[in-house]
Amino acid sequence: MESIAGNLAAIRQRIDAACIKAGRNPESVRLIAVSKTKPTFMIKEAFEAGQIDFGESYVQEFLEKQSDLLLENLPVRWHFIGHLQSNKVRAIIGRVALIHGIDRYSTAEELSKRAVQQNISIEYLLEVNTSGESTKYGLRPEDLAQHAPSFFSLPNITLRGLMTIASADPALARHEFSLLKRLLVTLKESAPDPSRLTELSMGMSQDFEAAIAEGATLIRVGTAVFGWR
Numbered sequence: 673m674e675s676i677a678g679n680l681a682a683i684r685q686r687i688d689a690a691c692i693k694a695g696r697n698p699e700s701v702r703l704i705a706v707s708k709t710k711p712t713f714m715i716k717e718a719f720e721a722g723q724i725d726f727g728e729s730y731v732q733e734f735l736e737k738q739s740d741l742l743l744e745n746l747p748v749r750w751h752f753i754g755h756l757q758s759n760k761v762r763a764i765i766g767r768v769a770l771i772h773g774i775d776r777y778s779t780a781e782e783l784s785k786r787a788v789q790q791n792i793s794i795e796y797l798l799e800v801n802t803s804g805e806s807t808k809y810g811l812r813p814e815d816l817a818q819h820a821p822s823f824f825s826l827p828n829i830t831l832r833g834l835m836t837i838a839s840a841d842p843a844l845a846r847h848e849f850s851l852l853k854r855l856l857v858t859l860k861e862s863a864p865d866p867s868r869l870t871e872l873s874m875g876m877s878q879d880f881e882a883a884i885a886e887g888a889t890l891i892r893v894g895t896a897v898f899g900w901r
């Protein structure tokens with residue numbers, strides 16, 4: 673079995689190669705190690721190998737891991753990448769650097785309300801269902817332009833970009849990454865402060881190189897770092 677440090681080094685090399693091929697600066701892509709279902713000792717091992725950003729999908733699991741003594745005092749940057757329901761917002765705000773999976777106004781509204789109450793500022797991404805698969809969450813691509821302005825006006829939360837989970841089929845995935853990139857360009861045209869809209873969270877273990885070729889700035893990689901779930 674490969675070690676986590678070895679896996680991370682191999683992934684970083686692949687990120688660098690994909691960036692160079694796409695004419696991009698390798699520092700423009702941040703690797704998020706998706707640690708859902710994996711124990712905290714593995715997170716610690718990855719952190720000790722230089723990995724700072726981690727992604728979790730389930731609120732309860734995330735809270736338990738974050739308060740685990742093994743990770744105490746480690747300056748881990750947590751990303752919440754699961755589907756976030758309004759009634760779970762309160763549990764995670766203030767504990768994560770970026771929330772990836774917001775796909776409805778009511779959740780963003782709740783996020784904003786709680787952020788105002790706590791006098792903090794929260795960064796988030798809107799999830800778009802670029803594949804159109806009914807099993808996936810996300811705003812419909814054709815609805816984004818119409819819905820976005822209402823999100824922009826919510827206080828204490830900042831929209832930083834878009835997130836998608838692509839189809840398993842690599843040929844389809846490539847088109848979906850490209851679509852997300854174009855949607856971000858369009859979104860910037862209607863944004864009060866387009867300079868904040870910089871992030872494209874797309875690409876996982878099996879397709880992150882294609883996502884980088886299409887402009888991903890955040891890739892969410894689980895299996896290739898920690899092994900099969």
Ligand SMILES: *Cc1c(COP(=O)(O)O)cnc(C)c1O
Nearest residue numbers: 706729753876877892893894895
């Ligand atoms: C689990 C998960 C990932 C990681 O998937 P791998 O195929 O294991 O790399 C990425 N993004 C989201 C939203 C996930 O739920």
